Amino acid sequence: MSWKVLVCIISVAVFIKTDSVKAYNDHFHRKYDRICRRLGYQRNFELDKSIVAFNARLATNQINLPPHAVVAFRKVTLNEGNAYDADTGKFTAPTDGIYSFTWTILTRPGDLFQTYLLLNGNKVGFNNVHGRKSDNYETGTTTSIIKMKEHDRVWLSTVARAGFAHRDWSSFSGFRL
Template structure:
């Protein structure tokens, strides 16, 4: 047994012997410590702090624009090209489309930022059908303006959700550089 384990077990077991904590609390603590020690031993004493592991079945994504979008034709999908999170691998950064990996209730949100004198009409589409609209227009008062819209939808595996430019408008200008985002998660 390593010196570290002996010291750790002594620190944990001492309160148990002297009766300062209940046995059930210490038993749970002991199992947790044993589990952590096994993880360290299995990785040869190294901690992989970069690996992110999520529970199976969790679905969440967040994408943002790295570049500004200019004069995007009506009916076009808005492609948020930089993925920050993609649990469940439902979001496709090349198309801007989220494909539901499982049935459930999902929460979606998208933000658009434009500047004075420009506008960007969008809507959230479920399998191509309009669900909720969002208008961002910088005509009065401020140099830049943002708008955010949300929707909670009950969807099925394989359903496609994406942000589109309003059918009869041109998306004049949407700031990139992480100002405009699209996200969703399963409740």
């Protein structure tokens, strides 16, 4: 352990005397900043301002969608970076990077719902939820991790005629690693 790190840790410990947890944390971070910046270290516990992440669910049941239809998840619960467009159902990469996408489909007994994850129109992920010979609701979840360039687009499309996907229980999410 370098002497600078040791001095930083000891100095912070000496200055911290407080009763409440919040006051302790605030005080700790101010002291940490002051001491460690003087030693040439940079603060690394700040939130990344360029976070890209979204989560959306189906707002309505999707019934008998035609082949190659875009499946748009319109009930957006998170859209950091505003890269997901609920109107089109498409995600546009704001920067180059590695991205992770996960989608879950719930179908009812007797139905089938198959989807592709498309990157600029090319298949990069697959999901098959088969409830045709079942008396139960069936789910399928897929995660795809892909390399994207700025302005590349990703979306979900039906494979063939898609029978039924349940609102709220079907979701699509993604984030940059």
